[in-house]
Amino acid sequence: MKLSLGLTSLLPILCTAIVHDNDQQAITGQQHAEQYHSNTKLSDVIAASPLLCLHRAICEIESVTDDEFAVGELLVSILEAHNFTVKTQSVPPPNSNNSTKGRFNVYAYPDVSKYSSLGASSIEGEHVTTKPKVLLSSHIDTVPPHIPYSLSLPKPESKSSRKDILISGRGTVDDKACVAVQLQTALDLLSSGGVSPSDVALLFVVGEEKRGDGMRAFSDSKLYKATNSGYKAILFGEPTEGKLAAGHKGIEMLTLKARGKAAHSGYPWLGRSANSMILPALTVLDALGDIPEAEGGLPRSDKYGKSTVNVGYMQGGVAGNVVPEYATADITFRLAGGTVSEVREIVTHAVRKVDPEGLLELEFSQGYGPVPLDADVTGFDTITVNYGTDVPNIEVKEGVKRYLYGPGSILVAHGKDEGLTVGDMEEALAGYKRLVKHALEL
């Protein structure tokens, strides 16, 4: 038996037409290979697909980091309408005041008693549990600024098919594509009886783009500790171009500070320029990824290539005619190898070579080394990625597989042209279903 649970109550809000899973597959299959026709509005294509409707609904809500309340509320209502039990976890932003609405993580699992009516035979006689085997997780915050959702045909109409329709806007790739695909994966597998409702849970976290505070709060929570004993795998959603990530680089951040002495610029010998103190160190650090390891450079590896450096922020002095008293810079290192403590040692050594008096202050963040991931699923191309994720922010027991997978490219994420195609979304839906079944050994 197939039912579209809760669709009647919610989809009219998200879609202009109510479409059941079977219908969606029919439309998808029928139109996939066909040329796109001008008499079909782009928005009608979205409206005909629960997956694309869901994606549009969450992308239309602005959710720059620390302002995730509204998109969290929408997800709660969608999940409850689809017979999920939802637990929210408040994650107040640092320096929050009561005037802002509180942001929260969303953790949800199927209400087994309601899904059992679908004939998922594997739960018959089974003790109702809230200890899922597979967790699907992605983040609901985005980088600024919010860019409105839009649809376009990138190629001339004569050469376009339905799957070429481009969906653009902030978060369409990173990471709301994964939020929508993971949620739809769960709904489709549950409604078809493809998985037992007690096997899967969803986790949508805040704060990934800035501090990872959402995932860390989940990892530290009683809820996680009480429910994680059955995990076989966690599926993390980030843009991987539909490939399975075999690992990602590590990261370490440094704030460098110089304190000099202010003076009139006409008499610079009476002061000490903080800018002059910090610049040689920044020049050295800027090149540290290109220097061979044997000569004091950052670690390299066959898997990830070179470590890279970004001198991302500098501030020094107050005016052109004043010898600067303070200077500071923020530098990010993307690590291709080694440990964080090894990298700190290399960086400190490089700075002290041009600062033998030890006047510069070095403040390191709590970074992490390269993160290996599982990629043992046949039928997927693999990739390594240079960006950080929430993967190291959650403590995982020995033996639990960690997969990183999602539609769209990181190369457009965070930019003004962020976007992906209908085909990307639908391929990822199929990919996630295969990953869940693989993790459950079905």
Ligand SMILES: [Zn+2]
């Ligand atoms: Zn992301």
